[in-house]
Amino acid sequence: MGQGTSVTEPLLKVRGLGKHFASAGQTVNVLSGLELTLAPGESLALMGRSGSGKSTLLNILCGLEQPDAGFVSIAGEHFAADSSASGPNQQRWAMLRRQRIGVVFQEANLMPALSLLDNVRLRARLAGQSDQHCGDWLKRLGIGELTQRYPDQVSGGQRQRAALAMVFAMRPSLILADEPTGSLDVRTALEVADELFHQQAASGCALILATHDSALAARCGQRLDLAQMGA
Amino acid sequence: MIKTQNWLTGFFQKAATLVLLSVSVLLAGCSQESDTGGFAGLAQAIDGSQSEPFLQPGPGDRLRFPDDWGPHPQHRIEWWYLTANLKTADGEPVGVQWTQFRQAIEPRPASEEPPAAELWPLQAAWMAHAAVSLEGEHRFAEKFARGDIGQAGAVANPLDIWLDDWRLTQQPDGALRLQVNTPQWGYDLLLRVQGEPVAHGDQGFSAKSASGEGSMYFSLVDIAISGELTLKGETQTVAGRGWFDREWSSQFLKAGQQGWDWFALHLDSGDKVMAFQLRQQDGGFLSGTWIPESGESVALPPDALSLTPLGFSGATPNLWRLQIPQYQVDINLAAPAGSYINNGLFPYWESPLSVSGSHSGEGYMELTGYRGSP
Amino acid sequence: MxxxxxxxxxxxxxxxxxxxxxxxxxxxxxxxxxxxxxxxxxxxxxxxxxxxxxxxxxxQAAAARSQLERVDGQALTVADFVTLRRAGLCVTPWLEVERPGQGGRLVGVDPLAAGCFAQTAPAAGNNSPERIDSPESSKKPEPAWTPVLNGDPFIDISEAAELAQNVAPSNVSLSLLIVPPEPASALPADYRMTGFSLGPDTGxxxxxxxxxxxxxxxxxxxxxxxxxxxxxxxxxxxxxxxxxxxxxxxxxxxxxxxxxxxxxxxxxxxxxxxxxxxxxxxxxxxxxxxxxxxxxxxxxxxxxxxxxxxxxxxxxxxxxxxxxxxxxxxxxxxxxxxxxxxxxxxxxxxxxxxxxxxxxxxxxxxxxxxxxxxxxxxxxxxxxxxxxxxxxxxxxxxxxxxxxxxxxxxxxxxxxxxxxxxxxxxxxxxxxxxxxxxxxxxxxxxxxxxxxxxxxxxxxxxLGQRLAADYFIEVPAGASANAAAQWLAAQPELAQSGDWHQVVRGVAQLPAAANDPAMADPKMDNPKMADSKMAGSKTDRKAQSVDLFALGPVSPLLTMWSLQAAGDQPWQGFAAGEGVMVNEQLARRYPLAVGDTLVLTLANTRLERPVLAIYADYGRPAGEVLINLELLPDEFVPVFESFSISPGASDITMITDGLQRLWQVESVRVRDNKRIRExxxxxxxxxxxxxxxxxxxxxxxxxxxxxxxxxxxxxxxxxxxxxxxxxxxxxxxxxxxxxxxxxxxxxxxxxxxxxxxxxxxxxxxxxxxxxxxxxxxxxxxxxxxxxxxxxxxxxxxxxxxxxxxxxxxxxxxxxxxxxxxxxxxx
Known part of the structure; x- marks a missing residue:
């Protein structure tokens, strides 16, 4: 368990988080008693084999799944397990996701019917940001010449760069990345990861990165191994 | 017009079937099993629950002439039945059949006036069959009519039996004239009856089962026939001899009886034979009449004769062996080649036959109730 | 492969x-x-x-077929049926009983008598003119459909006759349907054959x-x-x-x-x-x-x-x-x-x-x-x-x-x-x-x-226009329609509250276009007719027969017809004999427009009149000319004559009785248009x-x-x-x-x-x-x-x-x- 200490005010505080699933008549505890604190600018690597609860934790941290126990505080909003499913809470979570939490999946982060630029603009506008600098973000991520391309007209690495552009264009407080380089070849993965860490550092947002790749994990300030925890 | 006719055809064919079948079902009652068909479908078994009773023939009933040539409205079924073995001028054998049936739907005492024709009553239905068999081909036609309106009927004296334009009429000279016309063929025959009517069974009461059911039955067994046959647009003269049956009853097939086989024979010895059997699961009920060339006819009890089918046309036996040991008769009765099914509303087999064995001769056979016959 | x-x-x-x-x-x-x-x-x-x-x-049910009538105009009875059957004709009775109130109509038929309809009709799929019962041909043809004598509307004729005793004689009619004999001369002299139809031709x-x-x-x-x-x-x-x-x-x-x-x-x-x-x-x-x-x-x-x-x-x-x-x-x-x-x-x-x-x-x-x-x-x-x-x-x-x-x-x-x-x-x-x-x-x-x-x-x-009259009375053969028209005109009650007109149908000739143009003033620019002109050029046309439909006097039963095209006051002109009307079929085929002059030959009499109106005439392809009865020359031979009558306050039975007396027939055939409509x-x-x-x-x-x-x-x-x-x-x-x-x-x-x-x-x-x-x-x-x-x-x-x-x-x-x-x- 890698619980870090921080001098700045925590952006994310997780206390006693628990989640279980019913599987084949038995209750499987995916998460139990999880504690987590993350300050702005910090990064956390989420490790663990498949099924250890990485994706579940990320889903809980953006409000798409409800925990069974515990408490989540994020960017000043507080959610307790027993009340997190309620309508107002859903509204608060939606606002958080819209404006403060950027999510990057392994793939399919883009709307296929929109150009890369329109994707970024859509995301930025949803977050309440101006869409004037969206082209810049694509440029910054090295695909400035591809703004009018559609997702199916560019490579996987370029798509993931566009996904990062989208996330940073919304100026998030927290980025949740779920194996963002998982489907890329080694070299491209490295480049995309470089971009991720670079922009994260530049923007000062917090990052939680779920990954199998220990080299990638090593680049994060903190590390949480769910496999050990769940055992 | 053709379309219209087809429409009417379909309608009336079916409707006729329905009426006759419903009549039959009505008569059969609910208890009757459906597989017992009466002769030509007419007489089904009886439940006896009619409010107005039909008269039942029984031993001791006697024939009365000439009244018995006319209809018996208080009996359920009756028929006038001519079969004839004729020859064309070329010597080609011709079989001719004409039958008129009456089936009562309601019995009516003889004393009672018939209902008014204007009411189109349906107390009785009449059916006429006519067939011609020639060169292995069998032609058959049938007609239906309701009774009591004049379209069909029978009068005893002078004898007149008709349905539409088919009729058997006594001529002033006593001879009978039989006229039948269909769109495709017809015949016009003069019948000269020789000899007196032969009463079958017990002075006319012919038992049809061991338990006493039966019918009134007599025949004219020696009829000289001459006349004209029209076929394929050609008219030719024909001549030969015939056999005329007259039979009525209210009760015929018992439950369990499947059908009947009937034979009328003119033996070259001059003797005549009538034989029939009513078939049932355990054999059947046989009966007959031996009519010697001269002298009194003799009723043949069930054990005096035997009938054995030897050959078949489809499901119908068309070759039989008849034995009457008492008169040294052991003969084969063979239908000519071909199918002789009267394919009407109620199909049955009606064919001329030739006699060989201990005797030679000719005659007619009528076979009903065979499964597989159409 | x-x-x-x-x-x-x-x-x-x-x-x-x-x-x-x-x-x-x-x-x-x-x-x-x-x-x-x-x-x-x-x-x-x-x-x-x-x-x-x-x-x-x-x-098919409504299609025309043949029936027999007595030449002397007397109503048919069961005796006629028996006579005809015994003469070897294939006739079958059809006894219609109109029950009062909600009872509706029943048709009594005699299924037993109709076997000959089956024998004379050509059997489907069987070319043999004769019925030879070999095993191959022994299958009976299946009837096309299964009717039921359940009173809907068919019942056995004995039941219908029973019911007929309790309704007015005018609501009972016996027809004898016939398969036309060959040769037609086989028909007994006392009878004649006419069409038998159950309703309007919808073909x-x-x-x-x-x-x-x-x-x-x-x-x-x-x-x-x-x-x-x-x-x-x-x-x-x-x-x-x-x-x-x-x-x-x-x-x-x-x-x-x-x-x-x-x-x-x-x-x-x-x-x-x-x-x-x-x-x-x-x-x-x-x-x-x-x-x-x-x-x-x-x-x-x-x-x-x-x-x-x-x-x-x-x-x-x-x-x-x-x-x-x-x-x-x-x-x-x-x-x-x-x-x-x-x-x-x-x-x-x-x-x-x-x-x-x-x-x-x-x-x-x-x-x-x-x-x-x-x-x-x-x-x-x-x-x-x-x-x-x-x-x-x-x-x-x-x-x-x-x-x-x-x-x-x-x-x-x-x-x-x-x-x-x-x-x-x-x-x-x-x-x-x-x-x-x-x-x-x-x-x-x-x-x-x-x-x-x-x-x-x-x-x-x-249909409402065509069947506007309540009743429709056919003029029997040999009876005088004009006498009847005079008699009807003399009925005060009918004149006051009812409507009627006489109908004569027959054939007229349109002359060939080449010799004698049928139209004095063909309106070639009429757009409605423009397309039909393309079908065939006018010069191809030969002299042709058209159906003639003569009506008179002009009653409100007629003037309510809606016309497809008409000039001013068409019915007034029609009543005055100033013009004729044509049906849409003729107008399209000829082509004719309102105002064109039509030349007609009626029993050698030439008639030249403008077309006053074009009326819709659904349900048949034939061209038809409608003229005022008064224009008919005396020597014209009608094919069919009848009266359309709405009796108003007077009683239809009074009218039929009167016509019966006038025509000296035992019964008059009255058709209730309401029923045909239904x-x-x-x-x-x-x-x-x-x-x-x-x-x-x-x-x-x-x-x-x-x-x-x-x-x-x-x-x-x-x-x-x-x-x-x-x-x-x-x-x-x-x-x-x-x-x-x-x-x-x-x-x-x-x-x-x-x-x-x-x-x-x-x-x-x-x-x-x-x-x-x-x-x-x-x-x-x-x-x-x-x-x-x-x-x-x-x-x-x-x-x-x-x-x-x-x-x-x-x-x-x-x-x-x-x-x-x-x-x-x-």
């Missing part, structure tokens, strides 16, 4: 089929769609067959309707094929990855195609059989409901199509499935060739090839189709034009929606709206085939509704209901098809709706987007179906009908019904949304595999 072994084949088969083991729902959807499409076509086909059969039978009307039914049946088949094709394409798209993988493993594409062919045939067979069964069940249910109410005019069972062969339906559907598969293969071949020829072509363009073939082609197709439909002078050409226009619309509609959405997306500044519009474009393209099917179905429903309503309204009105109404009601049912079924199933396709489509898009949620939209907001998409799609296709439907109505009413039958129907549109269709399309859209809502809930969807994100995702 397979070029690989059976075990290889089964291996490949199991590999390919494994896709469906992983995605059983896809297989289910595929099978369901084939089943539904089959059900649709079978059901509609079944209903059409029934409509055809029931109409045909009603027609032409029925033909027209059946023709339209056929056209619609064809459309349904087209829609079915579209649905099947869309299903098949969906299945192919879903399995593109597997095919690519197999090809990478060295399996020839042709081998894959063969396996797919076998697979789709198996699947089709498994789905087609229950589909056919369901379709028949459906047709039975739909027709059963109202069949009882209208049951069988003349005991005609509605379910006349019963004997239709199952194999026909199954074979047809299998053939369609096969065509759909082959089309796929042809497309694949094109794709491969194109790929080989030009590697540079973007794969996307090629993939889209089959879905939206050359949108630009739609315009010339539509232009040609519209022009041909307008100008064509033959039915096949018009049908061809309809096919062209439908093809054009089918190509253009999805493209139009996509193009519109693209334009909107470009214009909008709102990124979410931009996304919505682009997504709509994707849907329009991906769901092109079911969308087009829905569009066709909507257009068809719209056209059929308008057609049926127009038919109903028009005929109702026309008869005709019943015939049409039944047909119209069936037709409406047919189109309704089509619409419902097209909607269900779109529903399933939409559902499958949205399933592949579910991840992106989830993405919207990740991006901060609440579930409700996502659903709103979804609902907007579905509703916009269905509503826009409905909007696009409207012009097509209206155009189809126009073609049916104004082009096909006049070309086929010489008369037209008024064109009408029913915007109220459009609104109903709009509601239906909203319901379809809402249903898709609701289906998706359940998909959005629950566990989080996974993004579809990376490979399938290439291709036509957008």
């Amino acid at each position: 397979f070029l690989f072994s059976a075990s290889q084949f089964s291996n490949l088969f199991s590999v390919l089929f494994s896709h469906y083991r992983r995605h059983p729902l896809q297989l289910l959807a595929l099978a369901l769609m084939i089943m539904l499409a089959t059900m649709l076509w079978t059901g509609v086909n079944h209903l059409t067959t029934q409509a055809r059969a029931s109409l045909g039978q009603s027609e 032409e009307l029925g033909d027209s309707f059946l023709l339209n039914l056929d056209a619609l049946g064809f459309l349904v088949l087209l829609i079915t094929a579209l649905l099947l094709r869309s299903v098949y394409q969906l299945g192919m798209a879903q399995r593109r990855d597997s095919f690519a993988l197999l090809q990478r493993f060295g399996v020839m594409p042709s081998a894959i195609n063969r396996v797919l062919l076998v697979e789709i045939l198996l699947l089709a067979l498994l789905s087609v059989v229950p589909g056919v069964w369901l379709g028949r069940l459906l047709a039975g249910t739909v027709s059963g409901g109202f069949g009882q109410a209208l049951d069988s005019l003349f005991d005609t069972p509605l379910y006349a199509g019963q004997s239709e062969n199952w194999l026909t339906s199954i074979a047809t559907m299998m053939a369609i499935v096969l065509v759909v598969c082959l089309a796929q293969n042809v497309q694949a071949l094109l794709l491969r060739t194109a790929a080989v020829l030009s590697f540079a072509l973007p794969a996307k363009l090629l993939t889209g090839f089959g879905v939206r073939p050359w949108p630009w082609l739609a315009l010339p197709l539509a232009a040609i189709g519209l022009a041909v439909a307008l100008l064509a002078q033959s039915l096949p050409l018009v049908f061809f034009a309809v096919a062209l226009v439908f093809a054009a619309t089918g190509i253009a509609a999805p493209f139009a929606i996509a193009a519109l959405s693209a334009t909107l997306a470009r214009k909008t500044r709102e990124p979410l709206a931009c996304w919505r519009h682009t997504e709509l474009g994707v849907m329009a393209r991906r769901l092109a085939l079911p969308l087009v099917a829905l569009q066709f179905a909507l257009a068809m429903v719209l056209a059929v509704q308008a057609l049926v309503t127009v038919f109903e309204v028009t005929f109702d009105e026309w 008869l005709a109404d019943a015939v049409f009601d039944q047909t119209f209901l069936l037709t409406r049912a047919m189109t309704f079924v089509t619409l419902v199933l097209a909607a269900v098809a779109l529903l399933i396709m939409g559902w499958v489509f949205f399933s592949t898009r579910a991840w992106y709706f989830r993405l919207l949620q990740v991006w901060g939209l609440t579930k409700r907001q996502v659903l709103a987007q979804l609902g907007w998409l579905a509703l916009t799609l269905t509503l826009s296709i409905t909007l696009l179906a409207l012009p097509l439907g209206v155009w189809l109505t126009w073609v049916l009413v104004h082009r096909i009908n006049p070309l086929a039958f010489g008369w037209s129907l008024p064109m009408a549109i029913y915007p109220g019904f459009w609104l109903q269709l709009g509601v239906v399309s909203v319901l379809i859209g809402l249903s898709i949304t609701l289906l998706m809502r359940s998909q959005l809930g629950g566990s989080s969807p996974k993004p579809v595999s990376a490979a399938s994100l290439r291709g036509d995702e957008r």
Whole structure:
């Protein structure tokens, strides 16, 4: 368990988080008693084999799944397990996701019917940001010449760069990345990861990165191994 | 017009079937099993629950002439039945059949006036069959009519039996004239009856089962026939001899009886034979009449004769062996080649036959109730 | 012929089929769609067959046939029947009893007497003029249908005679139907043969309707094929990855195609059989409901199509499935060739090839189709034009929606709206085939509704005019119609409160155009007549006979006729003998317009009068001239004479008694027009209901098809709706987007179906009908019904949304595999 200490005010505080699933008549505890604190600018690597609860934790941290126990505080909003499913809470979570939490999946982060630029603009506008600098973000991520391309007209690495552009264009407080380089070849993965860490550092947002790749994990300030925890 | 006719055809064919079948079902009652068909479908078994009773023939009933040539409205079924073995001028054998049936739907005492024709009553239905068999081909036609309106009927004296334009009429000279016309063929025959009517069974009461059911039955067994046959647009003269049956009853097939086989024979010895059997699961009920060339006819009890089918046309036996040991008769009765099914509303087999064995001769056979016959 | 072994084949088969083991729902959807499409076509086909059969039978029931009458005018009795039967004639009694009150009409028949009708009618499929009972020919022909003597309306004549004793003699009539003897001289001298008819002749009307039914049946088949094709394409798209993988493993594409062919045939067979069964069940249910109410005019069972062969339906559907598969293969071949020829072509363009073939082609197709439909002078050409226009619309509609959405997306500044519009474009393209099917179905429903309503309204009105008089009295042979007219005119009560006119029908001659122009002043510029002029030039015309229809005196029974074209005060001029009227058929054929002068020859008398009006005359092709009775020369020999009488305050029996005395006959034949009206109404009601049912079924199933396709489509898009949620939209907001998409799609296709439907109505009413039958129907549109269709399309859209809502809930969807994100995702 890698619980870090921080001098700045925590952006994310997780206390006693628990989640279980019913599987084949038995209750499987995916998460139990999880504690987590993350300050702005910090990064956390989420490790663990498949099924250890990485994706579940990320889903809980953006409000798409409800925990069974515990408490989540994020960017000043507080959610307790027993009340997190309620309508107002859903509204608060939606606002958080819209404006403060950027999510990057392994793939399919883009709307296929929109150009890369329109994707970024859509995301930025949803977050309440101006869409004037969206082209810049694509440029910054090295695909400035591809703004009018559609997702199916560019490579996987370029798509993931566009996904990062989208996330940073919304100026998030927290980025949740779920194996963002998982489907890329080694070299491209490295480049995309470089971009991720670079922009994260530049923007000062917090990052939680779920990954199998220990080299990638090593680049994060903190590390949480769910496999050990769940055992 | 053709379309219209087809429409009417379909309608009336079916409707006729329905009426006759419903009549039959009505008569059969609910208890009757459906597989017992009466002769030509007419007489089904009886439940006896009619409010107005039909008269039942029984031993001791006697024939009365000439009244018995006319209809018996208080009996359920009756028929006038001519079969004839004729020859064309070329010597080609011709079989001719004409039958008129009456089936009562309601019995009516003889004393009672018939209902008014204007009411189109349906107390009785009449059916006429006519067939011609020639060169292995069998032609058959049938007609239906309701009774009591004049379209069909029978009068005893002078004898007149008709349905539409088919009729058997006594001529002033006593001879009978039989006229039948269909769109495709017809015949016009003069019948000269020789000899007196032969009463079958017990002075006319012919038992049809061991338990006493039966019918009134007599025949004219020696009829000289001459006349004209029209076929394929050609008219030719024909001549030969015939056999005329007259039979009525209210009760015929018992439950369990499947059908009947009937034979009328003119033996070259001059003797005549009538034989029939009513078939049932355990054999059947046989009966007959031996009519010697001269002298009194003799009723043949069930054990005096035997009938054995030897050959078949489809499901119908068309070759039989008849034995009457008492008169040294052991003969084969063979239908000519071909199918002789009267394919009407109620199909049955009606064919001329030739006699060989201990005797030679000719005659007619009528076979009903065979499964597989159409 | 397979070029690989059976075990290889089964291996490949199991590999390919494994896709469906992983995605059983896809297989289910595929099978369901084939089943539904089959059900649709079978059901509609079944209903059409029934409509055809029931109409045909009603027609036959109402068709004219022959009867016998006594020359001395006396009423027929049972004695006449017996006399005729014993003379060897095939007659059968027909005793009609009109029961008072709600009892209605019964017909007593004698099934026993009618055996001769069977013997004289040619047996179907039996060429032998004689009935020779050999085992081969011993099967009895099955009657066409099974009537029941259940009083609906047939009963045994003895029962009818019994009932007849309790009703007024005027409500009982005995007719003797006859199979005309050959030679006709065989008829006894005391009798003569006349026509026997149960109602107005509906033959032409029925033909027209059946023709339209056929056209619609064809459309349904087209829609079915579209649905099947869309299903098949969906299945192919879903399995593109597997095919690519197999090809990478060295399996020839042709081998894959063969396996797919076998697979789709198996699947089709498994789905087609229950589909056919369901379709028949459906047709039975739909027709059963109202069949009882209208049951069988003349005991005609509605379910006349019963004997239709199952194999026909199954074979047809299998053939369609096969065509759909082959089309796929042809497309694949094109794709491969194109790929080989030009590697540079973007794969996307090629993939889209089959879905939206050359949108630009739609315009010339539509232009040609519209022009041909307008100008064509033959039915096949018009049908061809309809096919062209439908093809054009089918190509253009999805493209139009996509193009519109693209334009909107470009214009909008709102990124979410931009996304919505682009997504709509994707849907329009991906769901092109079911969308087009829905569009066709909507257009068809719209056209059929308008057609049926127009038919109903028009005929109702026309029949109402023609049968305006309450009673119709035929003038017996030898009786004087003029004496009767004088007598009627002398009846004070009738003159005060009733209406009547005399009717004479006969034949007149129109002279040949070459010698003596029939029209002094032909209005060649009359647009109404312009098209018929193209059919044949005037000089070709020979002297011809036309039906003559003479009426007088002019009563309100006549002046209420609605006329298609008329000058000023036509009936006044007609009453004064100043002019004549012609029916639409004659006007179209000749051509004639109001104001033209018509030259007629009536029994060697020349009559020259202007055309005062053109009247509608549905139901028969013959041309007819209507003149005032007073213009008839004395030597004119009528074919038929009668009186139309509305007795008003006087009693019809008083009138008939008077005429009986006048004519010295025992009875007068009086026809109650109300009954004829009811008869005709019943015939049409039944047909119209069936037709409406047919189109309704089509619409419902097209909607269900779109529903399933939409559902499958949205399933592949579910991840992106989830993405919207990740991006901060609440579930409700996502659903709103979804609902907007579905509703916009269905509503826009409905909007696009409207012009097509209206155009189809126009073609049916104004082009096909006049070309086929010489008369037209008024064109009408029913915007109220459009609104109903709009509601239906909203319901379809809402249903898709609701289906998706359940998909959005629950566990989080996974993004579809990376490979399938290439291709036509957008």
